[in-house]
Amino acid sequence: xLRAFTALTTPLLPEDYLGLVDPLWSQTVLRGRVVAVRRxxxxxxxxxxxxxxxxxxxxxxxxxxxxxDVDGVRHWRTYSLxxxxxxxLLTVTVQALPGGVVSPQLAxxxxxxxxxxxxxxxxxxxxPTPAPAKLLMLTAGSGITPVMGMLRTLAARGPLTDVVLxxxxxxxxxxxxxxxxxxLAALHPGLRLVVRHTADEGRLDLAELDGLVADREVFVxxxxxxxxxxxxxxxxxxxxxxxxxxxxxxGGSGGTVAYGxxxxxxxxxxxxxxxxxxxxxxxxSGCRMGICFGCVLPLxxxxxxxxxxxxxxxxxxxxVQTCISGASGPATLDI
Amino acid sequence: MSLALVGPxxxxxxxxxxxxATSLTPGQVEELGRRLDAIRERIVAERGATDAAYIHxxxxxxxxxxxxxxxxxxxxVLPPAWILGTAMLSASKILENMELGHNVMxxxxxxxxxPKIHSSTWxxxxxxxxxxxxxxxxxxxxxxxxxxxxxxDVGYGILRMSDEQKxxxxxxxxxxxxxxxxxxxxxxxxxxxxEVEKIIAGEKDRKTVWTQLKGIGKKVVRxxxxxxxxxxxxxxxxxxxxxxxxxTANLVRNLWSHAIIFCGHFPDGAVQFDEEQLEGETRGQxxxxxxxxxANLDGGPLFHLxxxxxxxxxxxxxxxxxxxxxxxxxxPEVRELCAEYGLEYTTGxxxxxxxxxxxxxxxLALP
Numbered sequence: 001x002l003r004a005f006t007a008l009t010t011p012l013l014p015e016d017y018l019g020l021v022d023p024l025w026s027q028t029v030l031r032g033r034v035v036a037v038r039r040x041x042x043x044x045x046x047x048x049x050x051x052x053x054x055x056x057x058x059x060x061x062x063x064x065x066x067x068x069d070v071d072g073v074r075h076w077r078t079y080s081l082x083x084x085x086x087x088x089l090l091t092v093t094v095q096a097l098p099g100g101v102v103s104p105q106l107a108x109x110x111x112x113x114x115x116x117x118x119x120x121x122x123x124x125x126x127x128p129t130p131a132p133a134k135l136l137m138l139t140a141g142s143g144i145t146p147v148m149g150m151l152r153t154l155a156a157r158g159p160l161t162d163v164v165l166x167x168x169x170x171x172x173x174x175x176x177x178x179x180x181x182x183x184l185a186a187l188h189p190g191l192r193l194v195v196r197h198t199a200d201e202g203r204l205d206l207a208e209l210d211g212l213v214a215d216r217e218v219f220v221x222x223x224x225x226x227x228x229x230x231x232x233x234x235x236x237x238x239x240x241x242x243x244x245x246x247x248x249x250x251g252g253s254g255g256t257v258a259y260g261x262x263x264x265x266x267x268x269x270x271x272x273x274x275x276x277x278x279x280x281x282x283x284x285s286g287c288r289m290g291i292c293f294g295c296v297l298p299l300x301x302x303x304x305x306x307x308x309x310x311x312x313x314x315x316x317x318x319x320v321q322t323c324i325s326g327a328s329g330p331a332t333l334d335i
Numbered sequence: 336m337s338l339a340l341v342g343p344x345x346x347x348x349x350x351x352x353x354x355x356a357t358s359l360t361p362g363q364v365e366e367l368g369r370r371l372d373a374i375r376e377r378i379v380a381e382r383g384a385t386d387a388a389y390i391h392x393x394x395x396x397x398x399x400x401x402x403x404x405x406x407x408x409x410x411x412v413l414p415p416a417w418i419l420g421t422a423m424l425s426a427s428k429i430l431e432n433m434e435l436g437h438n439v440m441x442x443x444x445x446x447x448x449x450p451k452i453h454s455s456t457w458x459x460x461x462x463x464x465x466x467x468x469x470x471x472x473x474x475x476x477x478x479x480x481x482x483x484x485x486x487x488d489v490g491y492g493i494l495r496m497s498d499e500q501k502x503x504x505x506x507x508x509x510x511x512x513x514x515x516x517x518x519x520x521x522x523x524x525x526x527x528x529x530e531v532e533k534i535i536a537g538e539k540d541r542k543t544v545w546t547q548l549k550g551i552g553k554k555v556v557r558x559x560x561x562x563x564x565x566x567x568x569x570x571x572x573x574x575x576x577x578x579x580x581x582x583t584a585n586l587v588r589n590l591w592s593h594a595i596i597f598c599g600h601f602p603d604g605a606v607q608f609d610e611e612q613l614e615g616e617t618r619g620q621x622x623x624x625x626x627x628x629x630a631n632l633d634g635g636p637l638f639h640l641x642x643x644x645x646x647x648x649x650x651x652x653x654x655x656x657x658x659x660x661x662x663x664x665x666x667p668e669v670r671e672l673c674a675e676y677g678l679e680y681t682t683g684x685x686x687x688x689x690x691x692x693x694x695x696x697x698x699l700a701l702p
Contacts, residue, residue, distance in 0.1 A: 007565050010557040011458035016451075017398055029451065072387030074448035291655055292473035293442035293454045309376065319445060319455060 002027070023115050024052035030118045032090065034110055040093055040176050044142075045107040048083075049090045051118060058121030060085040060149035061219075061241070066092065067117030068102055068110070074117070075102045076317055080145035080221075080241070081121060082177075084152045093145050093176055125221070125241035127153070132217040133161050136209070138230060138238075140168040140198075143222030146241050148177055150219070151184060151191070160190040164212055168222070170199040206233045213237065247330055249303035249312050255327035257302075259283075260335040266327035271307060272297075273322040281335065283322065290324040297322055302331025359623070359676060367676050368619030374668060375654050378661050382446055389660045390444055390452060393434055393640075400427035404584070405566060411576030421580040425587035426641070431460045432592055433643025438659045440469055445656070462521045462558050464550040467528035477655050481600055481607045481628030488600065489607065491516065491523055492532045495699040497607050502702040509700035513693075520589035525551050591641075594689050598632055599648035601695055602688040604681035605630045625652035626673060631666070631682035638685075639663060649680065 005014040015026045023031050032055070036048035058064065058081050067076045083091035096107035110116075127150050137147045144167055154160055169175045175195060185193040196204050206229055213234055220230045221241040230238050249255075253268035259281040266275040273295050276283040286294020290308070296319040303314035305328035312328045314320060320333065359367070400423050407420030436459030438444070444452045458465045471487065479485035483499040490496040494513060495506040516523045529547055533539045562585060567578040599605075606627040616624070632638070632646035639646045639662075647662035650669055657665075673680035683691075 007557070007560055010561055011460060011554075017402065020395060020398055069384075069387065069447070069449075071383040072385075072447055073383075286470070286474045287478045289478065291477050292469065293445065293656070294469060294474055296442075296445075296455060318448060319453070 024050070026052055027054055030054045030120070032116050032118045034112055034114045034116065035089065037110065037112055041174060043107065044093055044095045044176050045110075046082075046091055046093045047106065047110060049092070049116060049118075050088070051090055055090075055118070056120055058085055058090070059126040060153040061126040061146040062121040062123040062149075063146070063241075064090065064092065064121050065119040066106070067119075068106055070101055070105050074317075075315065076117075076119075077102045077106075078243075080142075080149065082145040082148040082152070084156045085149065086153065086156060093142070093148075095142050095176075123241070125219070125239060126150075128217070134216040135163045136212050136216040136218045137163065137165045137167075138209070138218065138220045138222070138226070139165070140222030140226050141174075142176065142243075143220075143226070143241070144176055146221055147219060148180075155184055155188060155191075160184075160188040162190050163188075164192045164194065164216070166194045166196070166204065166209065168196045168198050168204055168226075171197050206230060247302045249305070249314075249329040249331075251312060251328065253305055253326055253328055255302075255329040255331060257327050257330070258332040259297075260333070268326065269307075270326060271323055272304065272320070272325050272327065272333070275327070276322065276333075276335075283335070285323065288323045290321055293321065295322045296320060298334045300332040300334050303328055304331055359678075361617075361619075363676060364619035364623055365617060366619075367672065368617070368622050370672060371622050371653055371669075372618075374665055375657065378654070378657050378665065379446075382658060382661075386658050386660060387447055390439075390447075390658070393430065394452070397427050397430040397435060400424075400430070404580075408566075408577045408580040409570050409573060411570070411580055412573055417576055417580060421583050421587075424580060424584040425591075428460055428584050428588040429591055429641055430643075432588060433595070433645065434640055434659060435459070435643075436461065437472075437643050437645070440465060441473060442656045443658045460558070461524065462551065462555045463525040463527070464554050467547060467550060468524065471528035473655070477652065479613070480625055480652060481605070482610055482613060482624075483607050484610055485613070487527065487530065491527055492530065493523075494696065496601055496695065498699070499607065499609060500699075502699075507700050509696050510693075513696045517590050517593040518586065520593040521585070523593075525555070594685065595632070595642045595645050597692045598685060598688040599629060599645055602630045602681060602683065602691040603695075604679050606679075622653060623678065625649070626669075626678055626680070628652070629681070630688060631680070632688060633682055633684050636663075649682075 002014065008014070009017060013028065015028065018025045024033055030052055032049040032051040034047050035050045038046045038048075040046050060081070063078050063080045065076050065078050067074050079092040079094060081090055082093055083089065094103055094106040096104040125146055131154060137150070139147050147165070151160070151163070151165070154163070165181070167175065167181075172178065175181070181193055185191045218230070218234060218238040220227055220238050224242070227240050227242055231240065255266060257264050257266050257272060257275065259276050259279070262279055262281050264275050264279040264281070266272060273283055273285055273288065284295050284297070286292035288295070299314045299318045299320050300316055303312055304320050304325040305312050307324050307326045314331070322333070404420045404423030404427055407416045407423065411417035411420055436457065439452055439457040440454050440459070442454040445454050450456055454469070476486055476488045481489060483489050483497045490500060493516065495502065495509055529544065530539060534544055562581040563578060566581060567574040570577040608624060608628070612624060626649055629648040629652045631649050632642060634642070634646055644659035644662045645651060647666055650662040650666055651659070653669065670680050
């Protein structure tokens with residue numbers, strides 16, 4: 001049926017015209033519309049998003065990449081889904097990072113009605129099915145977000161049986177979902193909520209939790225230090241969610257670039273195109289002078305240096321003109 | 336408008352003045368290059384939400400025009416509906432090929448990182464496959480602009496557009512071939528990258544040609560099915576008015592884009608070069624060649640939009656990947672630079688430039 005309509009719209013797709021009415025109808029591009037905005041703390045905002053038709057659902061604890069146009073340029077960031085996995089709506093909570101490009105706009109400049117771009121939910125930090133009877137959730141800062149998704153999902157299905165949530169934040173005001181957590185604990189006798197205010201009380205000593213860990217499934221999400229400490233103390237038993245930022249260049253020229261499966265040491269002066277060709281990679285190419293866009297490859301990780309201007313740039317998903325770009329630290333190109 | 340009126344103001348320019356006709360020192364050429372680089376860098380730094388809003392708005396308008404035009408054509412038995420519908424569809428096809436297709440495929444909007452508006456994904460309402468076009472146009476034409484023998488846009492392999500092309504009796508057909516090319520321009524564009532003259536000379540291997548032909552064939556079938564079969568058939572008893580409207584819209588688009596494109600490089604004043612010019616060409620020299628080899632068209636904002644901003648051919652050739660909506664803004668600066676360095680900035684109204692092109696085509700029909 002759809003193919004028949006494509007005969008009318010070629011080279012475009014029917015959805016390119018239907019998108020004039022509602023961009024969420026797309027079958028090829030996943031988008032979502034912001035349907036509610038709620039301020040959580042001074043820096044954190046929760047966005048409720050109605051995903052488009054192509055959304056395949058998610059498991060509590062998974063994350064989603066969200067694409068947002070800032071100053072005309074598409075940027076992608078990863079956020080934990082923190083809503084009930086059985087709901088048709090998605091919620092993410094965005095902390096506005098000072099000096100950030102994307103998070104301040106998402107947190108403070110995204111009114112209801114904004115259309116965002118989405119990717120499928122991903123990640124294996126999820127509750128096993130059926131859900132374990134006894135759980136320990138250990139979180140700090142924004143690490144509460146995926147765990148919140150698990151709690152909401154469980155709470156929506158019935159009374160929580162035996163869950164201990166140990167959450168750390170600098171002060172009481174910094175606790176995202178503070179009121180809802182308090183309410184949940186009041187409604188569910190099976191939920192024990194321990195909040196540690198690290199500004200006053202200092203960091204948690206994991207040894208205090210040894211007794212709890214013995215007969216529970218343990219989920220940990222938070223800063224690297226917490227994850228490493230938990231892993232060292234309790235080993236394979238814990239499930240972790242690590243928020244890893246994309247690789248950024250530390251400046252300078254030259255670096256190790258992965259062209260798909262081929263890894264090449266690229267000299268400071270060499271273009272990514274020449275270096276790839278010299279290493280036997282079948283590189284697409286054209287004018288070799290930055291005009292024709294015949295040589296662009298998607299950047300998966302890291303950054304590159306513009307050989308003409310010296311500018312260091314790049315985010316995952318950028319299409320890089322390899323003929324006029326050089327290396328600047330480690331990078332990965334899809335080919 | 337009469338030829339007599341135009342006559343005295345037109346000075347025929349030899350089609351290949353030596354590049355050193357510009358009396359600039361190498362130092363000045365490179366200085367000019369740096370100043371042009373600076374313009375480019377400024378625009379690159381400024382690109383932002385307003386530019387993005389511009390291209391989104393053109394895309395929306397084009398699609399509404401197309402939907403409106405096609406809808407009206409269904410009522411095409413009524414002459415006013417047919418005329419308005421055909422006009423809207425023609426305008427939509429012109430916008431789609433020129434301000435959208437040509438410019439998006441140049442990578443002018445790649446900086447937005449929107450995969451729907453990107454040089455690597457865009458395809459256009461034309462029989463020429465996007466990949467072929469990006470090779471013949473972005474690469475061959477924009478790299479070797481106006482270098483006779485390298486830039487196949489000089490004559491498209493079928494016309495004599497330069498004294499440097501050796502005359503033979505075939506070129507007596509120059510005016511006729513031009514009329515045919517204008518009428519079937521999208522075919523000319525589609526077959527352009529096949530390099531028919533190389534196939535005849537046996538310089539191209541069959542496999543490449545076959546792959547290219549298959550690509551063109553696929554697009555031709557899709558385009559024809561849409562415009563000449565499915566939409567007319569959907570109109571049922573009004574098959575013929577819809578078919579006629581679609582044929583007319585494609586013809587209007589062909590004639591218009593041919594006129595605009597030929598006025599970009601062939602009016603008097605636009606200079607052609609020989610291959611020696613390319614040897615060791617510096618960035619500054621490359622800029623000078625682009626400026627001398629291109630010609631602008633005068634007009635208002637609507638005219639510039641409908642020409643895909645190719646009315647700013649000089650600016651486009653200097654900075655093929657800057658967003659088209661910015662050419663109007665930098666044109667006065669480029670013009671001043673030209674004046675300062677004593678370089679010709681060729682520009683004129685469409686009718687005048689087109690007459691010059693036609694005159695050149697007629698003149699070059701003869702030895």
